Amino acid sequence: VDAEAAETYLRVLAETQLRHFRAPGFPNWDGIRELRYVGVALAALGVLDMSVAEDIAAELDAVVQVRVRRSGAGPARPVFSVPPTAPSAPSPAGQVLRLGDGPGAPRLRLLSVTRTRRQTEITVAGRVGRQWTGQGFHHAVRDLSAVDDAGSAFTVQHSGGSSDGLLTLVPSVPAGARWVEIGAPGQHVGLDLVVTALRDAGQLPPDSAAAGLPEPWTSVLGYFSAPRPAGSLGIAPVAIALPEIDGVRFALTGLSTEAEQTTLRVQAWGLPPRLAASPAAFPGLLPWFPWWARDSTGQWHVTADHGSSSHGGRSALTLRMVPPVSRSVTSLELIIAGLVSRLRVTLPLAWQENT
Amino acid sequence: VTGDADGPWWAALPPAETAIPCGRGQHVIGWAAGALTGSSHPDLEAERILSALGGGPPAECVQVTGMWQHLSGDLDVLAFGPRHAADQITVAWDNVEALRADYASRRRGRRRTVATGRTSRGGSYVVRAGPGPPTRQEADVWMRRLELMTLLALGPALQVRLAGTVAAAWSDPGQAAARAAHRPRLAAALTGRLTPAVQTWLGADAGPVTATVHEGDGWGSVERASASAGLRVGLPLDWLARVWACGLAVVDGHLVVAVQAARWPRARVLALPRPGAELVTFTVRAGPQPAQSPLAQAWRRE
Secondary structure, eight states: OHHHHHHHHHHHHHHOOOOOOHHHOTTTTOOHHHHHHHHHHHHHSSSOOHHHHHHHHHHHHHHHHHOOOTTTTTOOOHHSSSSOOOOOOEEEHHHHHEEEHHHHHHHEEEEEEEEEEOEEEEEEEOOOOTOOOOOOHHHHHHEEEETTOOOEEEEEEEEEEEEOOOOOOSSSSOOOOOEEEEEEETEEEOOOOOOOHHHHOOOOTTOOOGGHHHHHHHHHHHHHSSOOOOOEEEOOOEEEEEOOOTEEEEEEEEEEOOOOOOOEEEESSOOOTTTOOOOOGGTTTTTTTSEEEETTTTTTTEEEEEEEETTTTTTEEEEEEESSSOOEEEEEEEEEEEESSSEEEEEEOOEEOOO | OOOOOOGGGGGGGGOOEEEEEEETTEEEEEETTTEEEETTTTTTHHHHHHHHSEEEEEEEEHHHHHHHHHHTTTTTHHHOOOOTTTOOOOOOHHHHHHHHHHHHHHHOOOOEEEEEETTTTEEEEEEEESSOOOOOHHHHHHHHHHHHHHHHHOOOOHHHHHHOOOOOHHGGGGGHHHHHHHHHHHHHHHHHHHHHHHHHHHHHGGGGEEEOOOOSSSOOOOOOSTSOOOOEEEEOOIIIIIITTTTTTTEEEEEEEEEEEEEEEEEEEESSSTSSSOEEEEEEEOOOOOSSSSSOOOEEEO
């Protein structure tokens, strides 16, 4: 997928989302979020500049706002807003950088990475042992530097306290960078930004070491370079309760497909209570999602949040499968990665007409 | 068979007009033969020159015609404008006034200093809060959006004619390099308008439409690999101007791929009865009561 193909794909997807806006059959339309979801993933794969992806999403936002404008309404935010900076959810890093040698030498634990359009920030926590007799912590963090996989160098600015600080890389690390190395005299640690960005997008497929990451992704993205519709309407009456995973029980209650989308209906018990307080933020922010699936033809699919509700400890979720599942598919291998465990479930599909 | 057409792109479009607030009353803005005119102002150009020479702010009609000229080649028009007859964009003039006030307020934006200090490397820093005034690039984008909203407030008839004007400008043979540099935007503009037309032509189960801008000779192509594979369509960009903007995309169960000749209310079109079929040529005539939006224009085969 080259940059032009990726941009074309995202812009055409924006057109599809606009067509679905207020259309029958899309009562829980959330097209801008879905577009950002895909845009971040394309940027993470290095095939599209993040700023282009964000501009396309911001444009769809403004185009939709124009269509909801009515006399007497106040000025529409998106029309004159500066395009948002695509904040990414912080993702765990975990590496430890030693800032000196000897007992109690200062250490900097890299807690998480947050990438935005303008900068890359690393939340850090430092520690200096009582035995340390060298120069102080703030002196040690003055000599940090960074370099990305293209060889571009960055200055690293530390701010905050010794135990609750922030490293800011200046200038911004390019969207296409796949890793960056943070260095101190005598030591360095690497951060895999592709994995980071995919985690940020909530899209990291299970079983994907960094080196093997592209396989499900190339499958999903490859589909869109030569799209094959799912075909006529169909329903597969799956009904299966999955084993518990990290204290949560999921039950699959139905799969339906049409020309441009496939919807998987799910019931869940034991999800965090915040679902009830903020259903709109769910389930994209929860660690069990997205789900990945490989169908009987070898095509990978990833789920996108398409609505949810919660009542009395039970949650009803609607997941959209991207790309849609063809009616020629006879089974799906569903993969759910939890916090500490993982499920693999094979679903035989017996399609029925949906007329 | 080629799609070469004689005459201007707007030959299948009738005149249109709308009223806008101007001064203390309502003035009529008219469109005819591809150009916007302020029917209530005898000499718009003279008023524009007078205003530029210090004769006070230009009248709304003068501003609007200037914006039309300014945006007649702007791809944002295709991004924001209508896609099909049911794609209603209703921008009221009080919305436009509110946007102008918002724009003016943001241009006056000031940052305030909330903190100063020294960095771990010994340098000093200043933290300022508030959006501040826009950069020149942001101001340009905002101004273009404000102009765009103003033109969308002219209503559906002129929205579609403006989109046709932009598509025609980008279709010029001299714009080949510019088209090549903006292929993703143009492909999306074409896909967004062709897909609803294909769904009207073949039904909601037509499948996905993959549209590309056809360059070179001939009218383009419409291919269907299999019954469920959707359509791959290549059409020249001027299809958006000559066909879509004139409400001719689908007539009498045919997908119109080109207008060969036109003089409203009649046009001779090149059309496909179904994917893979032979092209046919026939003459169509506009209904006696043209709708406000050309996209809802009722054309009938003669």
